[in-house]
C-alpha cells in the first residue's frame with residue numbers, strides 16, 4: 301500500500317504535463333506491480349538484465365525506459381521492446397541502436413545525454429560532440445532511431461544554485477539543438493531531468509520528464 305500512497309501523493313505535487321518515470325531499479329516484481337496497480341505505466345531500469353527479466357513477467361503495457369549507461373553490446377536485448385533509451389552519449393551507440401531498431405523493424409526513441417554535472421564520473425556529451433554527431437552524414441542515414449530530446453543529471457550537492465545552473469545548461473542545449481536540427485520535428489520535445497532530491501528545481505527549469513525512484517519505492521539497499 302505504501303507505494304500506492306507514495307505515488308499518489310507524489311503525483312499530486314507535480315504538474316500533470318510532466319511525465320513521471322518510476323525508477324524501479326533494484327526493486328522486486330511485487331513493488332513494480334503495486335505501482336502498476338496504482339496506475340503508473342512508465343518504469344525505468346538501469347541494468348539491461350533486470351529490465352529484460354522484469355519486462356518478461358510484468359504487464360505488457362508497461363512502458364519500459366532504460367535510464368542507465370548503455371553498453372553497445374547489450375542494446376540487442378532491449379531493442380525489441382524498450383520505449384525510450386535515456387542516456388545515449390556516443391555515435392557508436394547510436395549506430396548500434398539504429399542497427400537493432402532495423403532488425404526489429406521499429407524506430408527506437410532515445411535522448412542525448414549531456415554531461416552537466418561537475419563530477420567527472422558521470423557520462424554524457426558536451427555540446428560540440430552532440431553537434432558533431434547531428435551534423436554527420438552517417439547520423440542522417442539512421443532510419444530506425446529517433447532522437448526525441450535530451451537528458452542530464454545534476455551534481456549531487458546541497459547547493460541549489462549549482463543544481464539550477466546545471467539544469468539551465470541542459471535546457472539551453474535543448475533549445476539550441478531544437479533550433480538548429482529539430483525546429484520542424486515536433487517529436488523533439490523531451491527534457492529528462494530531475495530525481496528524488498532535485499525534481500522540484502528540474503520542473504521549475506522546464507523538465508518534461510522526471511526520473512523518480514526513492515520517493516516512490518523507498519530507499520534502495522544495494
Ligand SMILES: *Cc1c(COP(=O)(O)O)cnc(C)c1O
Nearest residue numbers: 323346367495496511512513514
Ligand atoms: C537511480 C536513478 C534515478 C532515480 O534516483 P532517485 O534519487 O532514487 O529518485 C534517476 N535517474 C537515474 C539515471 C538513476 O540512475
